Amino acid sequence: DVKVTQSSRYLVKRTGEKVFLECVQDMDHENMFWYRQDPGLGLRLIYFSYDVKMKEKGDIPEGYSVSREKKERFSLILESASTNQTSMYLCAGRGAAYSPLHFGNGTRLTVT
Amino acid sequence: GQQLNQSPQSMFIQEGEDVSMNCTSSSIFNTWLWYKQDPGEGPVLLIALYKAGELTSNGRLTAQFGITRKDSFLNISASIPSDVGIYFCAGQLRRDDKIIFGKGTRLHILP
Numbered sequence: 001d002v003k004v005t006q007s008s009r010y011l012v013k014r015t016g017e018k019v020f021l022e023c024v025q026d027m028d029h030e031n032m033f034w035y036r037q038d039p040g041l042g043l044r045l046i047y048f049s050y051d052v053k054m055k056e057k058g059d060i061p062e063g064y065s066v067s068r069e070k071k072e073r074f075s076l077i078l079e080s081a082s083t084n085q086t087s088m089y090l091c092a093g094r095g096a097a098y099s100p101l102h103f104g105n106g107t108r109l110t111v112t
Numbered sequence: 113g114q115q116l117n118q119s120p121q122s123m124f125i126q127e128g129e130d131v132s133m134n135c136t137s138s139s140i141f142n143t144w145l146w147y148k149q150d151p152g153e154g155p156v157l158l159i160a161l162y163k164a165g166e167l168t169s170n171g172r173l174t175a176q177f178g179i180t181r182k183d184s185f186l187n188i189s190a191s192i193p194s195d196v197g198i199y200f201c202a203g204q205l206r207r208d209d210k211i212i213f214g215k216g217t218r219l220h221i222l223p
Contacts, residue, residue, distance in 0.1 A: 004154075042215040043155075043200070090154050097209055100145050101202075103154035 003027070004093045006104035013111050019078040021107050023091030032074035033101060034058075034066065037088040049074055050097075081111045115139075118201055118214030126222050131188040133199060133217040141203035141212075144177050144184035149198045149216070158199075159186070188219075196221050 007022040025032060033048040035058075045058030047066040055066050063085060067075040074093075078085055088108050092101040118135045125131060135144070143162055147155035159170050161177035161184060168175055172189045184201055201214040 006154075009152075040215070043213040045211075098143065098204060098206055100143075100157050100160045101211065102157060103147075106152070106154045108152070 004091055004102055004104040006089075006091050006107050008107050009105060011107060011109045013078075013081050013109065015082060015111060017078075017081050017111075019081050019109065019111075021076040021078075021089050021091075021109070023074045023076070023093075023104055024072050025074075025093035026072070027093070027095060028071060029093060029095045030071065031094045031097065032068070033092040033094075034064075034074070034076045035090045035092065036060070037090055037106075043090065046076065081109075083111050085109065086111045116201060116203055116212050116214040118217055120217055121215070122218040122220065124220045124222055125191055127191060127193060129191055131191055131195070131219060132185065134183060134185045135201035135203070135214045136183040137203060137212070138182065139203070139205070139212075140181040142181075142206040143204035144175070145202040145204065145211075146173075146175050146184070146186050147200040147202065149200065151197070155200055191219075191221055193221055195219060 003026045005024045013019050030051045034046045035043045037043050044060050046064050049055045049068040065077045088106050090106050091104040094101050116135050116137050146158045149155040159175040164181050165179050166177040175186045198216040198218050200216045203212045
């Protein structure tokens with residue numbers, strides 16, 4: 001199974017700050033995903049990547065960007081954090097196309 | 113776009129009771145997945161289903177891939193306190209590799 005590690009469990013940032021959320025997977029697999037989770041809205045896909053230096057927009061990419069410089073690391077970037085980006089952020093990886101996602105423990109971000 | 117309707121939204125049960133929840137869609141899926149999320153944690157994969165009609169167990173959990181490929185069911189037998197959490201279904205489409213998540217069923221166990 002893919003093991004996915006998110007570097008921070010909790011983050012508190014101020015409005016306007018640049019925020020980096022880091023995610024690492026321990027297998028040599030290509031597919032990685034970033035979701036945010038909000039009460040009543042479920043899981044929403046922000047960005048995903050099928051290979052190094054490759055990125056695709058998900059359903060709600062506005063206000064976010066991503067970086068995939070190495071296969072094992074997929075970073076989510078909030079260029080200028082806003083209060084409506086307060087949320088639980090979940091990174092996921094998988095071993096092959098069409099196989100199940102494996103999630104990290106999540107990063108709960110609060111923007112004040 | 114595709115949507116998954118997961119029900120019930122929440123359940124309050126007594127310890128020892130059996131639990132049933134389901135997901136339905138107007139779309140046909142190639143894979144159904146069931147996850148559990150504990151408070152403050154990420155979702156953990158419980159069961160993956162790949163074939164219409166497939167019935168798969170994982171301990172006290174049993175899930176089925178509906179024969180129409182538009183629905184899936186998860187049953188938990190003899191619930192225990194650590195079953196508390198949110199259960200998510202997800203359907204996966206092979207043609208575009210899109211993964212659709214249900215909004216979750218929150219399970220509460222009464223003392």
